Amino acid sequence: MRSLSAVSDAELELLRSLAERRERFVAGEELVSEGDMSIRPRFILSGWACRQRVLPDGRRQIFSFLLPGDGLGLDRRPGPELSSVVALTALETADATPVLNAVQAGHAPGLARALAAIEPQEQKLLLDHMVRLGRQTAYERVAHFLLELQRRLEVAGLGDNQRFPLPLTQEIMADALGLSIVHVNRTLQQLRRERLLELRSGVTILLQREQLADIADYRAPPVRPGAPLSAARSDLEDSAQY
Amino acid sequence: MRSLSAVSDAELELLRSLAERRERFVAGEELVSEGDMSIRPRFILSGWACRQRVLPDGRRQIFSFLLPGDGLGLDRRPGPELSSVVALTALETADATPVLNAVQAGHAPGLARALAAIEPQEQKLLLDHMVRLGRQTAYERVAHFLLELQRRLEVAGLGDNQRFPLPLTQEIMADALGLSIVHVNRTLQQLRRERLLELRSGVTILLQREQLADIADYRAPPVRPGAPLSAARSDLEDSAQY
DNA sequence: CGTTGTGTTGAGCCGAATCAACCCCGGTGG
DNA sequence: CCACCGGGGTTGATTCGGCTCAACACAACG
Structure with missing residues (x-):
């Protein structure tokens, strides 16, 4: 939130209170099905999930x-959900309803700004x-994808400017990037062979971020100044591993 | 609008009044540049445009x-535009500001519902x-794409359930579908050879919609019942050719 | 200790891109 | 009136990126 808007102490307190009502999911569990008519608003406290759609042939x-x-x-x-949401790792979520209520009531202008900033962000990622x-x-896809993750995870306080956790199988990356598993594997190997990155047991290190960005035409979004992010995050999610 | 929500006579009158302040663009003209910070809200009265992004290498x-x-x-x-908008044909637009004002003031509940329904629709198209x-x-991409256009144009009153105008060059389809021009050409030829569709001078006829839908796994969105669409459209855009 | 999921590697194939002509047609200007 | 020109569509030859199929290594796990 702090990466999107200044947030008051009272608002931070509200965010912390959400952690009381946690929900847990195991990897593979479906949080949202395509077509669901209404879902509980949530924040993800720890773990990764994805939005996806599956064709009839798999x-x-x-x-x-x-x-x-x-x-x-x-x-x-109100409308039907356009995609399903599936946990990729063990997942903890918090019910976001109190935040939405506070925002709706006009009690949390900082959070309101932050929420308003979320949609364009997601839209940008989609495009x-x-x-x-x-x-x-x-080759470009994989590089671009990893740079994007690095950026997001750094903003979230879960990685630094070259190292971050990557709890994804190559199959999942393949289904995100529109490639086959085998080809993702080979592309990653090429990037490693060229000493552009390292990949070991769920941790990725971008050795040559500049060069990767050049390869992939990755334009880093401007950083919002003056938000001590890692601190803000560990407030809320001290148990998060990724 | 009527395809999204019931609209009162007063609201229709408001829509009609928009046609007073038209703007015209020629094919190729840019209505919105990526990064623009604020743009005039508009409706398209006639002609086609697209949202796009161009990489540095073209x-x-x-x-x-x-x-x-x-x-x-x-x-x-408020945020910066995430994509540019370019006219693909000669284009007429109307300033949508009066509608947004009326909606914001609470004077047009029908239009408010319609506007609220637009975003999910666009999101669905994107996904x-x-x-x-x-x-x-x-093969699947082209079939799916044409079915989608058929559907949208029929709802807009610009085509029937198998025939519709298609003022796009194969280059444009290629850039939309992530293919080369040559391959779009060959794929269209295959579809014609198989008597699934016809394509002549800007008019497309889907000869076997069912079979095409089967090929492309195209799921037609449910039709909103009870909206006399073609009538509604010719009200506002009697000069529209496509 | 098998089993299962994930990563790795090789061989061969195929879908789609590239390169290069050529055609047709509608301007447009001499 | 006609030669020229440029954009869009079409076609063939060739290349290549990425897929499929298949096998195997390895680690986690019950």
Whole structure:
């Protein structure tokens, strides 16, 4: 939240109080099904999830990844859900209803600003993903994707400017990037062989971020100044591992 | 609008009054640049446009098409534009500001409902497009894409259940579908050879809609009952050709 | 100690891109 | 009136990125 808007102490207190009503999911569990008519608004406290759609023949397209600090169902629009949401790791969520109520009542202008900033952010991620899928090579896609994750996780206080956790199988990356598992594997190997990154047991290190950004035409979004992020996050999610 | 929500006579009158302040664009003209901080909200009265992004090396990805009756900039969110909008044909637009004002003032509940329904619709189109790009073959992509256009144009009163105008070059379809021009050409030829569709001078006829839908796993969205659409549209856009 | 999921590697194939012509048609200007 | 030109569509030859199929290594786990 702090990465999106200044937030008052009272608002932070409200956010902390959410942690009381946690829900837990195991990897593979479905939080939202496509077509659901209304879902509980939540924040992700720890773990990763994704939005996806599955074709009748089993092909799958992953639209986006939900990381700790991200929300789902925050817009409270009535219509049917357009994609399902699935836990990729063990997952902890908090009910976001109190926040939405406070915002609606006008009691939390800082959080209101933050929530308003979320949608454009998600939209941007979606469009970037679409460019990857439609007009980039496998090599560019993987590089771009990892740079995006690095950025998001750093903002979330879960990584630094080159190292971050990556609890995704190559199958999941393949389904996100529109590639086959085998080809994701080979592309990652090429990037490692070229000493652009390292990948070991769920931890990724971008050795040459500049060069990767060049390869993938990755334009880093401007950093919001003056928000002590890692501190803000550990407030809320001290038990988060990724 | 009527396809999204019941609209009162007074509201229709308001819509009609918009046609007074038209703007015209020629094909290729840019209505919105990526990064623009605020744009005039508009409805498209006639002609086609698209949202797109261009990579530094010239590759282009088209995200969506804007058809007569569609709007842009209706959300009035402050942030920078995430994609540019370019006219694909000669284009007429109307300033949508009066509608947004009326809605904001609470004077147009029907239009408010309609506007609220627009975003999810666009989101759905975006996700469908992403599935095409990431997980469908060229053959499936083209079929799915044409079915989607058929549906949208029929709802807009600009086509019937198998025939509709298609003022797009194969280059534009290629940039939307993530394919090369040559391959779009060959795929269209295959579809014609198989007597699934006809394509002549800007008019498309889907000869076997069912079979096409089967090929592309196209799920037609449910039709809103009881909205006399073609009538509604010719009210506002009697000069529209496509 | 099997089993299962994930990563890795090789061989061969195929869908789609690229490159390069060529055609047709509608301007447009001499 | 006609030669020229440029954009869009079409076609063939060739290349290549990425997929499929298949096998195997390895670790976690029951």
